[in-house]
Amino acid sequence: MTQTIGEALVRRLEAQGVDTVFGIPGVHTVELYRGLAASPIRHVTPRHEQGAGFMADGYARASGRPGVALVITGPGLTNTLTPMAQARADSVPMLVISGVNVLSSLGRGLGHLHELPDQSALAATVALDSARVTTADGLAGAVDRAFARMAEGRPGPTHIEVPLDVAGQAHDAPMPPPSAPQQPTEATDRIAAAADRLRRAARPVILVGGGAAAATGDLRRLAERLDAPVVLTTNARGHLHGHSLVIPASPSLAPVRHLIEAADCVLAIGTELGQTDYDMEFTGCLPRFPGLVRMDICREQLARHPADLTLHSAAAPGVAALLAELENHEARGQSGAERARDIRERAFASLTAEQQAQLALLNAARDALPNALMVGDSTQLIYAGNLYYDHDRPGGWFNAATGYGALGYGIPAAIGAALACPDAPVLCITGDGGAQFVLPELMTAADENLPVIFLIWNNHGYGEIAVSMEGAGIEVVGCDPTPPDFALVAASCGMPYALCAETPDALAEALRRAADTRGPSMIEIRTAKMTRKTEPSP
Incomplete structure (x- = not known):
């Protein structure tokens, strides 16, 4: 039998590697559930759509893969906006799939059940992208674009809605395999320029944020090659556990801020340099970042804070490229381990x-x-x-x-x-x-x-x-x-x-x-x- 658009959606999620969805079924999503019983995808039922969104967030952070929430139109979507906003702030990949009322009613204020003036526009206030599927031909592209947005740039939540009168329609459109995401890597000459700045530094410091999750091993090797203390933000904890160069302390603490400001080159990897990490006391003043070299997957994020040199790159290939450029480097200046130990002791004492x-x-x-x-x-x-x-x-x-x-x-x-x-x-x-x-x-x-x-x-x-x-x-x-x-x-x-x-x-x-x-x-x-x-x- 010909599959429906709802069934094809489940197949497309399978093709994207989804193995779990979090959702509460409702009359506006029954057709989206048609294919789930026969699917290897595990369905988990929370008790509130906010719970579904937070479960998807926790799943994504633990696995490194997008978490998926399946919610009804109207209150289901609005209940999920808070988790979507948390995911947006912390760069967590999350796909929220919702129903929406029949196409002919949208935006007309006809008093339909769960009606919103413009659900997609509301979702777009926190989502990287909000798409509406209106035909069989548009389904695969909408799903694939959502996954590409979460993988090829700074991750965050995305949203797809399927109208009630569309979800049950026949789907006989071809669906080729999804293409592999392409993450940005910086040009060789800019990597070389960054390596040269680090090579000349006597007091380098590395700042690591949650965006560096995929670069754990190379981060350790880079820190050792530079003999540089490594300051971890909240979402980067666990890197270099117990290492002599690690500073698992907030850059908001005065001793850590002093270390950063005393550096002659600061390398910031996958961190937005935001207030809740660097100014927890809400003084309105971030630390100074001398000789700042910034690496980030998001070009817009790089533009939000001035730096001496920016590297538009995902952390894993970017750090690997820096390591290659610094292959024969021998660190000079004060011992990084001594600097890190001093700051650890002073930060704890504070x-x-x-x-x-x-x-x-x-x-x-x-x-x-x-x-x-x-x-x-x-x-x-x-x-x-x-x-x-x-x-x-x-x-x-x-x-x-x-x-x-x-x-x-x-x-x-x-x-x-x-x-x-x-x-x-x-x-x-x-x-x-x-x-x-x-x-x-x-x-x-x-x-x-x-x-x-x-x-x-x-x-x-x-x-x-x-x-x-x-x-x-x-x-x-x-x-x-x-x-x-x-x-x-x-x-x-x-x-x-x-x-x-x-x-x-x-x-x-x-x-x-x-x-x-x-x-x-x-x-x-x-x-x-x-x-x-x-x-x-x-």
């Missing part, structure tokens, strides 16, 4: 005692769960780790506390990561506040029997916000939502639960026990409320 204690917990968790994916929400443990934490898996530390900063990210993103990497331990770190945004998604982990450990950092409210309000001289309002009984939440989801003391040894033991169980589990750490000048009335 943290508060409370933050240092929280880092001890993270280090204990890392050692108890080697090579784990640690997926986080905006909560105190994550804030501390984003300031200073050396993870042992490249790309294995990620959260939504930078960039767009969407709360409720951790639980669904950890589910997506577990599906992408079934052999890796997955630890979700979320606060009591962030968890309450998405508690129903715990049932998705239960349905899929995923061995995710959900660590709830329960400080009984929005402590960081309360302290910020007091610091601004504002009476605290709205920062004391009562958390649920997480033991009962875990029981309702059929998962083991443990209450853990706030010590490294206790956490390590609780994690080892949880790792020995099948399926998801929950650990709760109940901390004291953050110190407040005034407490709310009982």
Whole structure:
């Protein structure tokens, strides 16, 4: 029998290597589901379309392949806009496929179910591209363009919509195999010019962002060849774990900023030099970047921050080309390892005692769960780790506390990561506040029997916000939502639960026990409320 456009869409996703989609079926997407039952693609059902988007995000970060969400028109798409915005801010490849009302009704305001004035235009405010499939001939091109946009330039979310009266139409158009994406590589003379600047530097520093994920081995070799300290942004943690040249600390910390500003050549690879990495205190002042050489896959991004020399290249081929140019280079000047050690010590000393204690917990968790994916929400443990934490898996530390900063990210993103990497331990770190945004998604982990450990950092409210309000001289309002009984939440989801003391040894033991169980589990750490000048009335 002739396949429908909905069935052909599933086949095209298969051709693009998709093995998992996250979605909630509805009357506006039933025809898009027609081909899924017979497909090897795994369908995972979240409890909310926002969860579908965050699961796709976590899947993409853990696997390096685009995550795919399948949602209904109208509220399904608008519920997914927050995850799309997070993915746009953090350069995460995500394809959102939605239904839309019948072609003849679009833009006419006829009061149809789930109607929006212009759904595609709304999606385009955060998506790299938003396309509408109106004929069988246009399907393969729309899908292939979406995947090309995510692979050939700076990654991010894309959107395809299929009208109700189009999805069920016959599809007999030819669909040749997708072409391989072509990533940019810089011209040889510019690579040579960059290598010459680095060769002459006595105090080089390398800044590494999330865009360098595919260049791990060559990054280490380049750093060693240049004898250059390597500063890792939040989304780059895990590169050069334990290496003498690594500085797994935020470039917002004063000692790290001093290192950068004292350099005579700064090589920035795959980092947007944005505020949430380089100016966490929101002073409005980024560090100076002397002799800046910038490598990035996105030409527009290169134009947003002036540099002495720009290299329009994906990280992996660009770093490999630099290595080749520097093949016989011998570093000179002050020892890079000594400079890195000094900054590590000073950066750690600049943290508060409370933050240092929280880092001890993270280090204990890392050692108890080697090579784990640690997926986080905006909560105190994550804030501390984003300031200073050396993870042992490249790309294995990620959260939504930078960039767009969407709360409720951790639980669904950890589910997506577990599906992408079934052999890796997955630890979700979320606060009591962030968890309450998405508690129903715990049932998705239960349905899929995923061995995710959900660590709830329960400080009984929005402590960081309360302290910020007091610091601004504002009476605290709205920062004391009562958390649920997480033991009962875990029981309702059929998962083991443990209450853990706030010590490294206790956490390590609780994690080892949880790792020995099948399926998801929950650990709760109940901390004291953050110190407040005034407490709310009982």
